Amino acid sequence: GESVGLHLPTLSVQEGDNSIINCAYSNSASDYFIWYKQESGKGPQFIIDIRSNMDKRQGQRVTVLLNKTVKHLSLQIAATQPGDSAVYFCAENLSIQGAQKLVFGQGTRLTINP
Amino acid sequence: EPEVTQTPSHQVTQMGQEVILRCVPISNHLYFYWYRQILGQKVEFLVSFYNNEISEKSEIFDDQFSVERPDGSNFTLKIRSTKLEDSAMYFCASSDWETQYFGPGTRLLVL
Numbered sequence: 242g243e244s245v246g247l248h249l250p251t252l253s254v255q256e257g258d259n260s261i262i263n264c265a266y267s268n269s270a271s272d273y274f275i276w277y278k279q280e281s282g283k284g285p286q287f288i289i290d291i292r293s294n295m296d297k298r299q300g301q302r303v304t305v306l307l308n309k310t311v312k313h314l315s316l317q318i319a320a321t322q323p324g325d326s327a328v329y330f331c332a333e334n335l336s337i338q339g340a341q342k343l344v345f346g347q348g349t350r351l352t353i354n355p
Numbered sequence: 356e357p358e359v360t361q362t363p364s365h366q367v368t369q370m371g372q373e374v375i376l377r378c379v380p381i382s383n384h385l386y387f388y389w390y391r392q393i394l395g396q397k398v399e400f401l402v403s404f405y406n407n408e409i410s411e412k413s414e415i416f417d418d419q420f421s422v423e424r425p426d427g428s429n430f431t432l433k434i435r436s437t438k439l440e441d442s443a444m445y446f447c448a449s450s451d452w453e454t455q456y457f458g459p460g461t462r463l464l465v466l
Contacts, residue, residue, distance in 0.1 A: 284446050284457035340410030345398040
């Protein structure tokens with residue numbers, strides 16, 4: 242199928258703590274996944290991506306883990322800051338005969354408490 | 356850093372009217388997309404466009420919708436006869452291959 246789902250709709254963490262946002266996908270043929278951050282009133286902002294031939298990819302303060310066995314993605318944000326407050330979406334890239342499209346999950350709202 | 360831009364940022368229209376939403380993709384990108392996001396919901400794919408033709412479209416993208424690349428920089432989404440349920444944020448995106456970069460969106464309100 243083409244569904245991408247998230248485990249939790251909201252997550253609150255203390256400033257400075259680490260946060261983990263989870264995502265499940267259903268299409269075992271998917272080979273490219275992206276995490277986007279969406280702040281209020283703005284468009285999705287690319288954070289990090291990962292291909293299916295990788296288990297882990299790190300960026301600046303963010304890490305994405307991919308478990309293909311259980312079709313699960315997670316986004317880890319280290320040392321959260323107030324600016325990390327946003328809705329985070331995982332997206333699955335589907336490529337059909339060369340045409341690309343993203344299938345987004347519902348999103349997790351991350352709130353950073355001072 | 357290059358970015359996708361969209362105009363207008365907000366559009367209010369009467370039901371049955373035509374609207375055109377405009378986008379300027381990142382200049383060296385070849386793939387263009389429109390998505391929409393109804394308030395409080397997830398982002399949904401509408402259409403992808405490459406080499407001056409539609410590559411794929413969703414079931415949302417019916418005959419009331421059309422896209423065009425009228426010149427070398429603009430990419431437009433037209434809704435011919437708007438319905439109340441067309442009220443949403445509309446996002447344009449572009450890519451050079453897989454990684455899509457999004458614009459800030461146009462908030463469309465149909466009254």
